Amino acid sequence: MSGGMLGRGVAITYLSLVVLIPLAAVAWASGEGGPGEFWSAVTTPEALSALRLTFGAALAVVAINAAMGTLIAWVLVRDSFRGRGLVNSIIDLPFALPTIVASLTLLVLYGPGSPVGIDVAYSPVAVVVALLFVTLPFVVRAVQPVLMELDTDMEEAAASLGAGRFTIFRRIILPNLAPAIFSGAGLSFARSIGEFGAVVLVTGNIPFETQVASVYIFGRIEGGDIPAAAAVSVVLLAFSLLALVGMNVLQGRWLRHEG
Amino acid sequence: MGITVRNVSKRFGEFVALDEVSLEIPNGSLTALLGPSGSGKSTLLRVIAGLEEPDAGEVVISGEDKTRTPPQRRGVGFVFQHYAAFKHMTVWENVAFGLEIRKRPKEQIRKRVGELLELVQLAGFAHRYPAQLSGGQRQRMALARALAIEPEVLLLDEPFGALDATVRKELRSWLRRLHEEMPVTTVLVTHDQEEAMEVANEIVVMNHARVEQVGTPEEIYESPASEFVMSFVGPVTRMRDALIRPHDVEILLDGDDSTVPAAVDGVLHLGFEVRVHLRLSGGEDLWAQIPRRTARELDLKPGDRVHVRASRSRTFA
Ligand SMILES: Nc1ncnc2c1ncn2[C@@H]1O[C@H](COP(=O)(O)OP(=O)(O)OP(=O)(O)O)[C@@H](O)[C@H]1O
Numbered sequence: 001m002s003g004g005m006l007g008r009g010v011a012i013t014y015l016s017l018v019v020l021i022p023l024a025a026v027a028w029a030s031g032e033g034g035p036g037e038f039w040s041a042v043t044t045p046e047a048l049s050a051l052r053l054t055f056g057a058a059l060a061v062v063a064i065n066a067a068m069g070t071l072i073a074w075v076l077v078r079d080s081f082r083g084r085g086l087v088n089s090i091i092d093l094p095f096a097l098p099t100i101v102a103s104l105t106l107l108v109l110y111g112p113g114s115p116v117g118i119d120v121a122y123s124p125v126a127v128v129v130a131l132l133f134v135t136l137p138f139v140v141r142a143v144q145p146v147l148m149e150l151d152t153d154m155e156e157a158a159a160s161l162g163a164g165r166f167t168i169f170r171r172i173i174l175p176n177l178a179p180a181i182f183s184g185a186g187l188s189f190a191r192s193i194g195e196f197g198a199v200v201l202v203t204g205n206i207p208f209e210t211q212v213a214s215v216y217i218f219g220r221i222e223g224g225d226i227p228a229a230a231a232v233s234v235v236l237l238a239f240s241l242l243a244l245v246g247m248n249v250l251q252g253r254w255l256r257h258e259g
Numbered sequence: 260m261g262i263t264v265r266n267v268s269k270r271f272g273e274f275v276a277l278d279e280v281s282l283e284i285p286n287g288s289l290t291a292l293l294g295p296s297g298s299g300k301s302t303l304l305r306v307i308a309g310l311e312e313p314d315a316g317e318v319v320i321s322g323e324d325k326t327r328t329p330p331q332r333r334g335v336g337f338v339f340q341h342y343a344a345f346k347h348m349t350v351w352e353n354v355a356f357g358l359e360i361r362k363r364p365k366e367q368i369r370k371r372v373g374e375l376l377e378l379v380q381l382a383g384f385a386h387r388y389p390a391q392l393s394g395g396q397r398q399r400m401a402l403a404r405a406l407a408i409e410p411e412v413l414l415l416d417e418p419f420g421a422l423d424a425t426v427r428k429e430l431r432s433w434l435r436r437l438h439e440e441m442p443v444t445t446v447l448v449t450h451d452q453e454e455a456m457e458v459a460n461e462i463v464v465m466n467h468a469r470v471e472q473v474g475t476p477e478e479i480y481e482s483p484a485s486e487f488v489m490s491f492v493g494p495v496t497r498m499r500d501a502l503i504r505p506h507d508v509e510i511l512l513d514g515d516d517s518t519v520p521a522a523v524d525g526v527l528h529l530g531f532e533v534r535v536h537l538r539l540s541g542g543e544d545l546w547a548q549i550p551r552r553t554a555r556e557l558d559l560k561p562g563d564r565v566h567v568r569a570s571r572s573r574t575f576a
């Protein structure tokens with residue numbers, strides 16, 4: 001057996017133990033009662049409402065992150081200002097902070113009695129704010145290195161050919177950043193639809209109002225309804241996979257014309 | 260007409276990159292900016308293109324003061340050393356870019372891009388991406404892209420710098436022919452004196468942020484204005500206080516009152532020519548480059564006593 005094959009064998013076994021087998025178990029648990037039961041478990045009004053809120057919030061988060069993450073990365077790479085290093089290190093804070101701590105912070109900051117006078121707690125807006133907080137680094141950190149590598153020659157060439165600043169951004173810079181933006185956005189989406197800790201405190205988990213899918217799943221498990229929890233989990237799983245696969249396909253297509 | 264640069268200065272922080280540079284580039288000429296690394300060639304070219312704003316002085320293109328005009332409206336085609344290809348666009352899209360910005364009719368763009376690709380011999384590569392081209396092809400694409408907007412002046416910053424010697428040579432003569440067919444005022448930056456001599460009909464020698472000399476390749480070579488120019492544009496050796504080209508050193512077996520005695524230190528066969536290292540009676544070293552036939556007649560060996568004479572030499576203050 002060659003070293004390459006040994007390596008591959010170990011990698012696949014490890015991935016199976018850590019990722020594939022648990023996922024298969026969830027899928028299996030969800031299908032125990034047959035397709036009919038699976039379907040009715042994911043289409044109860046409460047489950048549907050939770051799923052709708054989860055995906056709606058995730059899509060909003062993806063859109064905001066794609067725009068703001070790119071902007072932040074731009075400022076960090078292309079601008080020079082005092083405290084840039086500090087801002088740069090703050091970006092990773094949401095990853096370093098336990099999500100429950102984040103949720104608590106958001107509750108204090110944007111909840112009843114907010115020191116800044118903004119009370120969005122226990123509303124769908126709170127879901128989006130919490131998710132924005134925990135997914136902030138994805139797009140920024142995906143775009144930043146690409147932007148650093150992007151040499152300004154291309155932009156200068158476009159300028160000498162007559163392109164204005166906006167055209168240069170749209171036709172030269174954006175297409176070169178797009179794979180990174182999509183990759184960061186895909187990760188934000190996957191993370192958003194599964195997030196639990198950051199949303200659990202600040203949203204209040206009101207069924208039909210602010211209860212997201214992960215909290216709904218948690219509730220079913222607490223109530224002993226494992227098949228229902230597993231069924232909704234599988235829906236989340238499927239969409240996460242779809243986001244990640246779609247991201248890879250898009251990136252593969254882009255990378256084909258890179259040198 | 261052409262390009263006039265008047266008293267242009269440019270600093271980067273404390274560092275002076277251009278020091279009161281003045282220059283007249285005639286309409287339709289092919290001029291080389293020649294100088295060592297860091298002498299300010301790229302900076303001057305970028306100032307002409309509007310990619311860098313001078314601290315003082317003016318840039319006049321075709322009779323119009325363009326000092327404050329942004330690069331977008333200078334009508335300048337710029338070719339970068341590292342191609343600056345739009346890597347997410349095909350060859351066709353790269354070349355069409357400037358025309359699309361100018362909102363030319365589709366049909367006109369199609370025709371012009373087709374002609375340009377023909378001109379730079381890339382007609383079969385229209386749908387490739389830059390990453391699928393060789394360096395030489397990429398550079399020709401960059402040239403077609405710059406020519407597409409029918410620039411009044413074409414600026415090339417070491418366009419062949421990243422290419423291997425053979426491709427460089429090919430592209431040089433191709434560029435010369437192209438310029439004869441389409442005499443756009445062209446400025447080519449290079450730090451290779453051979454390239455400058457081969458391509459340009461006028462050479463501007465730069466050193467330390469200043470212009471040292473402007474002239475035809477022959478003038479620059481035959482009557483250099485300074486010691487720097489003389490040693491930069493060709494090999495030199497020193498005989499007493501005078502600078503001399505090694506092929507202007509004559510080696511004689513018998514001396515007279517115009518010669519100086521010397522000893523042969525070593526003989527190197529370079530193929531077509533032979534390099535002879537000599538030591539003068541005063542202990543100074545000098546070298547001569549002589550035709551193979553002369554070398555054979557003299558039959559020099561290390562240790563031989565000979566006499567040397569400078570057929571032409573120059574002394575700079
Ligand atoms: N943006 C910049 N910031 C600071 N210094 C710069 C900048 N651009 C150029 N310089 C400095 O100005 C000097 C002249 O640079 P320039 O690029 O014009 O040289 P060059 O003659 O083109 O050299 P080369 O042959 O190496 O390309 C160099 O010492 C360089 O370090």
Ligand SMILES: [Mg+2]
Pocket residue numbers: 300301302416
């Ligand atoms: Mg340069």
